Amino acid sequence: MTEHLPVLEALTKLAADNVADGGKPYSAIIIKDGVQIAAAANLSHKIPDLTQHAELLAIQKACTILKTPDLSGCILYASAQPCLMCHTAAKWAKIKQIYYIVQRGSIPQSKLAQWMTSPLPGESLSYPPANRLFYYWDKNQQ
Ligand SMILES: [Zn+2]
Numbered sequence: 001m002t003e004h005l006p007v008l009e010a011l012t013k014l015a016a017d018n019v020a021d022g023g024k025p026y027s028a029i030i031i032k033d034g035v036q037i038a039a040a041a042n043l044s045h046k047i048p049d050l051t052q053h054a055e056l057l058a059i060q061k062a063c064t065i066l067k068t069p070d071l072s073g074c075i076l077y078a079s080a081q082p083c084l085m086c087h088t089a090a091k092w093a094k095i096k097q098i099y100y101i102v103q104r105g106s107i108p109q110s111k112l113a114q115w116m117t118s119p120l121p122g123e124s125l126s127y128p129p130a131n132r133l134f135y136y137w138d139k140n141q142q
Pocket residue numbers: 053054055056082083084085086087
């Protein structure tokens with residue numbers, strides 16, 4: 001626990017600063033090999049966009065800084081339990097571990113996988129120009 005303390009302090013200060021700025025107490029920090037790579041706070045109070053979550057912003061920054069979408073070996077710290085969107089982004093980015101301070105929301109960790117795989121209403125629509133585009137794009141990926 002004590003090895004996490006400096007990150008938890010930084011995370012809490014970032015969240016408190018964001019609240020003082022009129023925002024929400026959500027913050028995130030990404031660490032790799034003991035070094036802070038990126039930090040972010042929720043910006044939904046400044047930008048009218050649902051995806052301005054601290055965790056997503058920290059992941060985006062880390063990918064930009066490390067020049068890769070592969071964050072293998074990185075640890076994501078968050079002031080609160082990441083939502084499904086952020087949890088999924090962390091999974092796509094291959095984050096190896098998530099630590100969070102406050103458990104929020106109605107989705108217990110044990111049910112997360114079930115929620116992540118439950119489908120949204122979706123339907124495939126046929127549009128040949130787009131199908132051809134994907135066909136040629138796939139063919140040229142080899
Ligand atoms: Zn989120």
